[in-house]
Amino acid sequence: MIFSSSSKCHPKGKDIDMELVNLLDQVEELKRQKALRGIEESVPNLQCTIQNANLIEVETTNFEALIGNGTEEENLESPNTVVCFPIDHGRQFRIRRLICAKFTIKLQQMENNYDIFAYLSDRTPDRRGTCRVCGTKIYWTKAKLESHKRSGNCSSQSREEKEFFKSKTIVSQVSQTSSPAALPENIEPVPKVAKMEQASLSGHWVDRLSLQQKNEYDRLFAELFFRTGIPFAVIESAAMKNFIRAVRPAYASQMPNRKSLSGNLLDEAYNSLNKKLEEALRDCKYYSIVTDGWSNVRFDHIVNFILIMDGQAPLFYKSIDTSNTVQTSENIFADICEVIEELGAEKLVSVITDNANCMKKALDLIEEKFPKVFGNGCTAHTMNLLIKDICEIDQNSEIISKAVKLVRYIKERHIVLAKYREIKSNLKIEKHITLPVPTRFYSRYNCVRSLLDNKGVISLLSIDHVIMEVRSQQSQKRDEFLEIVRDPNFWASLRSLADLLCLPSQIIGKFENNSSDLSCVYDEFRKLMDYYKGLETDSAKYCDIVESRWNFIHSESMGFAYLLAPSHVESEMVGTDRFDTITQLRKYATTIFGTDIGDTFNRELNGFLSRFALLDSVTKKEFCEMTPLQYWLIYGRIDFPMLADIAIRVYNAPVSNAASERAWSSFDFIHTKRRNRLLNEKVKKLVFIYTNSAMLDPKDSNDYFSRDFDYELE
Numbered sequence: 001m002i003f004s005s006s007s008k009c010h011p012k013g014k015d016i017d018m019e020l021v022n023l024l025d026q027v028e029e030l031k032r033q034k035a036l037r038g039i040e041e042s043v044p045n046l047q048c049t050i051q052n053a054n055l056i057e058v059e060t061t062n063f064e065a066l067i068g069n070g071t072e073e074e075n076l077e078s079p080n081t082v083v084c085f086p087i088d089h090g091r092q093f094r095i096r097r098l099i100c101a102k103f104t105i106k107l108q109q110m111e112n113n114y115d116i117f118a119y120l121s122d123r124t125p126d127r128r129g130t131c132r133v134c135g136t137k138i139y140w141t142k143a144k145l146e147s148h149k150r151s152g153n154c155s156s157q158s159r160e161e162k163e164f165f166k167s168k169t170i171v172s173q174v175s176q177t178s179s180p181a182a183l184p185e186n187i188e189p190v191p192k193v194a195k196m197e198q199a200s201l202s203g204h205w206v207d208r209l210s211l212q213q214k215n216e217y218d219r220l221f222a223e224l225f226f227r228t229g230i231p232f233a234v235i236e237s238a239a240m241k242n243f244i245r246a247v248r249p250a251y252a253s254q255m256p257n258r259k260s261l262s263g264n265l266l267d268e269a270y271n272s273l274n275k276k277l278e279e280a281l282r283d284c285k286y287y288s289i290v291t292d293g294w295s296n297v298r299f300d301h302i303v304n305f306i307l308i309m310d311g312q313a314p315l316f317y318k319s320i321d322t323s324n325t326v327q328t329s330e331n332i333f334a335d336i337c338e339v340i341e342e343l344g345a346e347k348l349v350s351v352i353t354d355n356a357n358c359m360k361k362a363l364d365l366i367e368e369k370f371p372k373v374f375g376n377g378c379t380a381h382t383m384n385l386l387i388k389d390i391c392e393i394d395q396n397s398e399i400i401s402k403a404v405k406l407v408r409y410i411k412e413r414h415i416v417l418a419k420y421r422e423i424k425s426n427l428k429i430e431k432h433i434t435l436p437v438p439t440r441f442y443s444r445y446n447c448v449r450s451l452l453d454n455k456g457v458i459s460l461l462s463i464d465h466v467i468m469e470v471r472s473q474q475s476q477k478r479d480e481f482l483e484i485v486r487d488p489n490f491w492a493s494l495r496s497l498a499d500l501l502c503l504p505s506q507i508i509g510k511f512e513n514n515s516s517d518l519s520c521v522y523d524e525f526r527k528l529m530d531y532y533k534g535l536e537t538d539s540a541k542y543c544d545i546v547e548s549r550w551n552f553i554h555s556e557s558m559g560f561a562y563l564l565a566p567s568h569v570e571s572e573m574v575g576t577d578r579f580d581t582i583t584q585l586r587k588y589a590t591t592i593f594g595t596d597i598g599d600t601f602n603r604e605l606n607g608f609l610s611r612f613a614l615l616d617s618v619t620k621k622e623f624c625e626m627t628p629l630q631y632w633l634i635y636g637r638i639d640f641p642m643l644a645d646i647a648i649r650v651y652n653a654p655v656s657n658a659a660s661e662r663a664w665s666s667f668d669f670i671h672t673k674r675r676n677r678l679l680n681e682k683v684k685k686l687v688f689i690y691t692n693s694a695m696l697d698p699k700d701s702n703d704y705f706s707r708d709f710d711y712e713l714e
Contacts, residue, residue, distance in 0.1 A: 119145055133157045139259075147264065150211075209250035217248075218256050222265040226689040229669055232258035262682055270685040273692055277307075277315060281343065284309035286652040288350045289317075289339060292660035293327065296667060296683075297676045301327070304667075305339050306659045310652060313514060314659035316666075316691040317343075319684045329361035336366060350374035350557065350653035352660075355381050371591045372649075374557040379521050380511040380656035382553040387504050388441040389545045393538075396500070399493045400436070400444055402484050403451055406458065407433045409481040419466040424457045442508050445501035448494055458485055500542070503531055512658035517651045518561035519568060519628055525550045526574060556584045557650055564647045565628040569612050585646070592646060604640040611639075627651075666691050 120129030120140060129140045134154045138144045148154055149165035209217075225232065234240055235258055245252035256265060281287065290306040304319040317339070325331050332353075340348060351366055353359040355377040363375030391400055410420050410433060424432075431453040436443040451458070461467065462485040467478060484490055507524045510516055525546065532542035559581035562568050573581070582605070589601045612620060623631055629651040637644035670690060671683045678686075 116140070116142055116145060119149075133161075143260075207248065207250040209248070209254075214251065214254060217251055218260075218265060219268070221256065222261055222269055223693075225261055226266070226269055226686060227693045229686075229690060231675060232261045235261060266682065266685055266689075269689055273689055277317070277692060280309060280315070281307070281347075284347065286310060286347050286349045286649060287343070288352065288652065288654050289336065289343075289348065290314065290352045290654060290657045290660045291336065291339075292354055292657050292664070293322070294664045294667065296680070297671050297673055300680060302667070302680065303335060304660055304663050306657075306663060307343075308514075308652075308654050308659065314654075314662075316663055316688050319667075319680070319687070321680050327358055329358045329365065332358060332362040333365040336362065337369070340370070345370055345373070348373050349649050350376055352376050352378060352654055352657045354378050354657060355385070355553070374555065374650075374653055376518075376555050376557060376653065377553050378657040379553055380508050380658055382549050383504050383508045383511060384441050385552075386545060386549045387444065387501055387508075389549070390500055390504075390542065391441065391444050393541070395493070396497055399490070399497050400448070402490055403447055403494060404435065406451060406481065406484055407435050407447060409477060410458075410461070411435070415466055416461070419464055420457060420461050423460050423464075424454065427457060427460075429454060429457055442501075442505045445498065445505040448498045448501065452491075452494060452498060455491060462486065503528055511656045514654075514659070516655045517628060518558050518653055518655060519565040519651075521553075521558045521655060522562035522573075522577075523568065529574075556581075556588065557653060560585055560588070560646065561628070561650045561653075564608070564632075564643070564650065566612065566623040566626065566631050567628075569609060589642065589646065593642060597642070601642050604643045608636070608640050608643055663687065663691060 116129075119132055120138070121132050122130045123140055127140045128137050130137060131148065131154060133156045136148060136153065138148050146165055149157065149161070221235070224230065225235065235255065241252055241255065244255055287307050287309040290308060291303060293301060293303045296302050300321055300323045302319050303322050305317045307315045307317045309315070320335065322331075322335065336351060348370065350373060351363060353363060353375075360377060363377070366373060367375045390396060410416050420433075431450055433450045433454055434443070434446050436447045462482055467482070507528065510520060510524065529543060529546045529550075532546060533539055535542060559577065562571075562573070563578070563581050563585065572578075585605065586601065589597060593601065612623070615623070623635070626634070629648065632644045632647040632651065636647060666687050667683065670686050671678055
């Protein structure tokens with residue numbers, strides 16, 4: 001029913017006791033903003049809607065308490081009565097009282113019932129349309145249309161159209177009470193700058209959100225999802241909306257949905273972070289590329305590329321889908337060259353891959369095309385293969401097989417496993433028995449070590465009555481388990497095998513550390529050779545394995561790094577390695593500086609190699625305690641500038657492709673079986689943001705999930 005402002009509708013002296021808001025200021029502000037959107041949740045007892053600049057509609061189930069005795073009685077019978085008051089600029093409306101505990105002023109969006117066909121044409125089966133003004137392809141939704149029109153990309157639109165789509169701003173006002181107690185008589189008018197006062201669930205405050213604030217909230221909200229791996233569907237859950245509604249009601253009705261998260265917000269975050277990566281690449285002196293392949297949850301073959309700049313933490317660059325390409329050395333070489341051309345070859349120091357034959361051939365092609373670039377295989381993978389070689393020796397293979405049987409027997413029987421845990425807890429043993437991972441051969445050492453740590457637990461378990469209660473059908477495996485546990489030779493052999501595998505397993509951890517440099521490769525292989533030479537039995541057999549794997553992984557850059565390290569400059573090298581390395585270093589210098597370097601480089605090299613023999617012990621100790629890169633950046637480049645140029649290149653090269661392997665953990669975390677519909681392009685962007693945010697964001701350097709992916713070798 002429509003009421004005029006006559007005295008019959010509003011009898012003189014019949015003021016309403018409770019003030020909703022200062023409607024005069026509110027309406028004027030709304031007219032200026034030209035944006036009226038609703039709060040999603042409405043309260044049944046009272047609902048006010050501003051229909052236009054001249055009319056307010058009020059809907060209530062308690063009309064008598066609202067108006068008093070001056071209204072027309074015949075209109076009060078309906079349980080829900082709708083009345084409309086014309087806005088009188090000289091009058092403020094008041095409510096006598098409210099029986100309900102809550103009320104909502106619901107501000108509907110003006111003119112939201114426009115026809116989308118007036119702005120888009122040529123709808124396609126994938127729900128896209130063409131902007132009639134600029135021809136841009138966008139999704140066939142009003143939200144996408146409004147976003148496009150407000151973005152400024154539709155430059156040919158008329159002034160009226162531009163003003164119309166700029167009017168989509170939320171302005172809402174909510175007041176809540178937890179009891180029927182009276183609300184404050186005076187509620188401050190909505191300020192022109194968005195402001196929240198005492199934002200609590202039980203308080204009373206006026207909330208308004210500007211377009212600038214909304215965009216900032218969208219960015220921060222999206223960053224939460226991208227940086228923590230939360231599935232996009234969570235944003236549309238009722239729990240999330242209820243939380244946002246309680247914290248910031250004005251934002252609840254225009255939160256981004258999952259399509260917005262995976263669309264423009266993901267693109268914006270990716271592009272913003274990619275600019276920071278480009279700046280870091282532009283500012284760095286040298287960088288290296290680390291690459292590796294992997295099959296994702298959909299069995300697509302994905303190849304990633306990681307950048308390591310100036311010896312800093314690795315950064316994810318990109319990933320490509322090579323499912324339709326045969327992984328030959330030529331195709332791998334072409335993919336790497338494409339990345340090098342994108343980044344620029346001037347600053348490139350090295351390319352690191354795994355040790356597959358096709359990869360090694362691709363590295364040879366890279367060194368041929370880019371003579372200044374070092375092409376190295378993964379040293380950690382090589383040490384992993386060395387452990388495999390040791391475990392495949394007959395007596396060691398038998399011990400590994402028995403160890404696996406022990407662990408499986410305990411883990412695969414819940415009664416036995418429960419008793420094992422009980423005994424382990426009583427003895428306060430922290431280490432748990434583990435099974436080896438098929439392709440991670442160092443995990444065989446972890447299995448052996450865990451059994452030795454739990455020897456007492458397993459011995460007590462073998463004499464417990466639980467073992468005898470295992471079903472008779474499994475008596476054969478039970479007897480085999482007991483025979484192994486009670487064999488003293490098994491435990492002696494297990495300890496000997498652990499001693500054999502301990503040092504190479506520790507070396508893997510060192511090679512995978514981002515702080516290691518190439519000088520440690522020669523040094524660790526030499527230590528390993530000396531260790532196996534000291535064995536009482538089968539010494540020659542293990543030394544042959546070490547030499548074979550050294551020849552498999554050795555490169556010129558590893559010799560350069562060992563020769564130019566202050567801590568190793570006076571150390572002996574095996575056989576003719578020192579002479580060969582000096583010869584190779586002089587040849588590489590001609591690649592960097594040209595063939596007309598004369599005797600300058602030779603004088604610098606000889607001066608460096610002889611310098612440490614003349615230093616006093618204090619200075620020598622100071623130099624040796626520095627990392628090689630620190631020495632050459634602080635001291636070496638002053639006395640030996642040409643040699644320093646090569647040394648800084650060498651020490652910026654990574655030791656292994658462990659950074660690329662870790663990236664697959666991020667892929668696996670994001671592209672799970674539950675999210676297998678994610679496109680590879682979106683996965684690439686999510687991994688890019690997830691991996692690089694902590695490295696490139698100076699405000700928040702936390703890597704929220706690194707502990708899930710990293711491990712330490714005992």
